[in-house]
Amino acid sequence: MRLSIMKANLSYTDLLDLIEDNGSRITGQRRDIVNLLVARREGFTPEEINNELPNVGRATVYRTIKLLVNSGVLCKLTLPDSSIKYALAQISHHHHTVCVKCGIIGEFRDSTVERLLKAIDSDIDGDIVGHRLELHILCPECTRTRE
């Protein structure tokens, strides 16, 4: 089995549909934000979204992020330096890779991880109800340009 960083598979339209399914309205600002999110895969800080969309207020950016996180299409990531980034969920159940140098975020899925958790479950006091696995990597680009 070949794992690799996968491309986004949630489209602009998918995201807007999810917002509607959530009982929320599709507004110009939300279109702008979603549009920005699908155009990139590296992950965003609210600050970055705010800078790129001067016509969307800071509060709206935060409110939309919360909306998307609650809908399960956006993931909140804690980087090694404790800073926060958000990245689009791209596949149903997955994990993230974070380059410790350039910060680029990838995603991977490996059923081995799930199997591992099942194995550990039987040996832990309590039931595993969720997990967070982030791999801190040095991406190919940064490996190449390592000084």
Added chain:
Amino acid sequence: MRLSIMKANLSYTDLLDLIEDNGSRITGQRRDIVNLLVARREGFTPEEINNELPNVGRATVYRTIKLLVNSGVLCKLTLPDSSIKYALAQISHHHHTVCVKCGIIGEFRDSTVERLLKAIDSDIDGDIVGHRLELHILCPECTRTRE
């Protein structure tokens, strides 16, 4: 192999030694904080430490936490609700379990995890240089009293 949540194995004296090794001084306030840390294993918020030690200033609590984190004896954890807790590192390389209900923090070590990472490494674009694995569990106590 039997895994279980392990008891702390870093003593009060160990921690003070580590502070000295770090080139820092042992002060009354640092003694108080370290004393509190070793007395419990659930993990702390800075706020909690501050409340329990009225004679230690807030800034000192934060400065000491940073000192200990940098020395590698205290781990910063991000809970499922994005709040932050600190827990004593208890074994060299390990992972944490966090009860999603009561918040109690446990620790486990499983070489299977390390082996898994090695396996994944060969299939990912980039080199794995670190990772964060947190298991969100429902601890035995909370399972028992589940309403």
Added chain:
DNA sequence: CTCATTGCAAATGGTTTGCATTGGG
């Protein structure tokens, strides 16, 4: 004695909220 450490209060930075206004359906 000297310099690291402390306490305090002020500053910071990211996120949220209150409220009047706007705009989608």
Added chain:
DNA sequence: CCCAATGCAAACCATTTGCAATGAG
């Protein structure tokens, strides 16, 4: 039309910092 969503600025909250006072070695 109506109520959800927005923008703005003020509020918040955890954490950090400047600086004068303290204390460990």
